[in-house]
Amino acid sequence: MITTDPSTSSRGAGARKPKRSLAPRANFVSRWLFPGALIGLAVATVMLGLNAKDLVLNSRDGNIAAALTDPAAPGFAAEVVPTPTLLVLQTTDKGEMVSAAILSLASADGGGTMLFFPSDLLVKLPTGDSSTLAKVYADAGPQGEIALRRLLTRMIDADIDSSVNIGSKALEELVRPIAPLQYILRDNVRTVQNGVAVTLLRSGQVSISTFEQVQAATEILGPGEASVNRTARQVAFWQAWFDALHKVADKSTVLPAINAPLVRFAKSFGTGTTYLEQAPFTETVVKGLTVLVADPNAIAKIADRMIPYPVAYEPGARLLVEVRNGVGDLTRNEPMNRKIVNASGQIVVLGNTEAFGVATSSVVFYDEELRTRVEAFAKAIGLPAPQFVDRPGSSIEVTVTIGANFTS
Numbered sequence: 001m002i003t004t005d006p007s008t009s010s011r012g013a014g015a016r017k018p019k020r021s022l023a024p025r026a027n028f029v030s031r032w033l034f035p036g037a038l039i040g041l042a043v044a045t046v047m048l049g050l051n052a053k054d055l056v057l058n059s060r061d062g063n064i065a066a067a068l069t070d071p072a073a074p075g076f077a078a079e080v081v082p083t084p085t086l087l088v089l090q091t092t093d094k095g096e097m098v099s100a101a102i103l104s105l106a107s108a109d110g111g112g113t114m115l116f117f118p119s120d121l122l123v124k125l126p127t128g129d130s131s132t133l134a135k136v137y138a139d140a141g142p143q144g145e146i147a148l149r150r151l152l153t154r155m156i157d158a159d160i161d162s163s164v165n166i167g168s169k170a171l172e173e174l175v176r177p178i179a180p181l182q183y184i185l186r187d188n189v190r191t192v193q194n195g196v197a198v199t200l201l202r203s204g205q206v207s208i209s210t211f212e213q214v215q216a217a218t219e220i221l222g223p224g225e226a227s228v229n230r231t232a233r234q235v236a237f238w239q240a241w242f243d244a245l246h247k248v249a250d251k252s253t254v255l256p257a258i259n260a261p262l263v264r265f266a267k268s269f270g271t272g273t274t275y276l277e278q279a280p281f282t283e284t285v286v287k288g289l290t291v292l293v294a295d296p297n298a299i300a301k302i303a304d305r306m307i308p309y310p311v312a313y314e315p316g317a318r319l320l321v322e323v324r325n326g327v328g329d330l331t332r333n334e335p336m337n338r339k340i341v342n343a344s345g346q347i348v349v350l351g352n353t354e355a356f357g358v359a360t361s362s363v364v365f366y367d368e369e370l371r372t373r374v375e376a377f378a379k380a381i382g383l384p385a386p387q388f389v390d391r392p393g394s395s396i397e398v399t400v401t402i403g404a405n406f407t408s
Contacts, residue, residue, distance in 0.1 A: 072330060077322075077351030083309045086261045087149050087163035089137075090171070090218065090234075097137040098219050099231055100148060101238075102160065103265050104306045111272020112265070113306035115299075116235055117279045118227040123155065123294045134227075150313075155296060156303035157317070157344065158310030164262045168215040174266070175214065175241050177254040180207040183240040187229065190222040197223065208237070228278070228292060235276050245270025277302060304342055311346060318346035319370070319377055320397045325351070326358025327404050335408050336381070340400060343380035353401060360384075361403040366391035374398055 070076060084105040090098040097119045105112040119134040131139075133148060140147035149163050175181060182205065189201040200216035208217050217237045221230050248254050251267045280298035284291045303310075312318035321340055325333055333350070340347060363378040363386040365371070371388065377398065378386045383406075386398070 071350075072328065072352075074328075074352050074356055075354050077324075077349055080309055080347050080350055082159075082311045083307045084265075085158070085160045085307060086265050087152065087160045088262060089145055089148065089163060089165045091165060091167055092219060093167060093169075097134045097144070097148075099227070099234055100133060100152065101234075102152060102156065102303075102306075103269070105265065105268050106272060109272055110268045110270075111274055112269055113275045113277065113302075114238060114269070115277050115279060115302060115306065116231050117152070118231045118281075118292060120227045121279060121281060121292050121294050123151065124296065125151070126154065153313035155294070155299055156307065156310075157300060157313065158303060158307050159313045162261050164260070166262065168219045169211055171218060172211040172214040174256070174262070175208075178241070178244045178248065179209040181209075181237065181240040181244060182207050183236055183243075185217075185236065186232065189216045189220055189233065190225075191216075191220050192223055208240075226290070226292070228281075231278055235278060239274075239276050242266070242269045242274050275306075304338070308337065308341065309347055310341060318344050319373065320348050320395070321345040322349040322351070322396045322399045323347055324353050324399060324401045326353040326356060326361075326401050328352070328356040332402050332406055336400065336402050336406060339381040343377050345377065345381075345398065345400075349396065358401060358403040359405065361406040362387065362401045364389050364399045364401070365397060366394040367397060370397060 071078075086103045088101045088103060090100075092098060099119055100117045102115045102117075103112060117133055120132045122130055122132050123136075124130055125136070133151075136151055137144040137148045145163055145165055149160060153160055185201055185203050185206045188199050188203050190197055190199050192198070200220060201213065206213075206217070208214060214237075218230075218234050221227060245251060245254065245266065248270070251270055255263050255267055280295040280302070281292045282295055284293050310318070323333065323336065323340065337347060361383050363374065363381075363383050365374040365386050366389055368388060368390075371386075374386045374397075378384065381400070383400070
């Protein structure tokens, strides 16, 4: 059974070197092509955001924009469609956390990124204490999914649209129409039955069809095995599913006819280019045990790439930013947008100035109480001290104008 929880989403208008024995070696695509490809995908996502139906804000904030549908035209402005995101939480039939994965879509044409988190990943809590993700989930009881989701949104500094709780049985039902999934398994999958060690899946070429095989591939944790090994198996399993979906022209024939988030994301991931990543961590030995400590900076960098247009995980966590191109060269938007997002800005409007030929880039803000924060923001994106303009009730907090002096 798949359960979906959209209740904690705050989305609305205005509103990523483990030891080889523990984790899979990053392949060429993940390590080198992933960052470059997502830069290109971010440009495509800009075009997603320029939705002609949403031309309700222009550079003066609050007036009805003219019916301009050319993103390169002076005076064009449009609300930005945030990057779609989903949290997939896998649990056992006993309610124990198996893993968590955050998905994001790249463009309307399909594809995206899936970032996996091992259950025993040690993370820093808002209280300053540390805990594994599995313990956060377990300690929260019936609110475990919500607690885990809130923690992960803080880690990636972005809201997550909705979450799905899925078990091996529901996962088997999803992949059954396209089974068997065939791929290479790096290590044996073992468990203990009646006090005897049993091998459920052998390393090498595997063919996954049954519930027991899906459970072994994605859920079983062998005696003395680190959860990051299981995460590696999950990455391989999901990649095989998406690869199989790529080969089906009409995805509706092999996916349930329901409007569930996971089904929609699977359809997209089975259409375009997908990237599957494991949350970066460092290893620390505590009392003779190896502990996986989350690398927050590396995780944040992956999140910045996979969610080019984030929504704040809570009100006020990001500045609401309008970006105006003052030169007519739209290739300058992508590098500026990256700077803005990295500096904790949420881009809500993209557009152009009323006339091109702006020589100098600038930052303008509309609430005096935000001065210190906006000054730090302007410095972070490499622009001069911001200018204050009194605009009471503005839904936009900052306007960044790209001038001819901005090149990268």
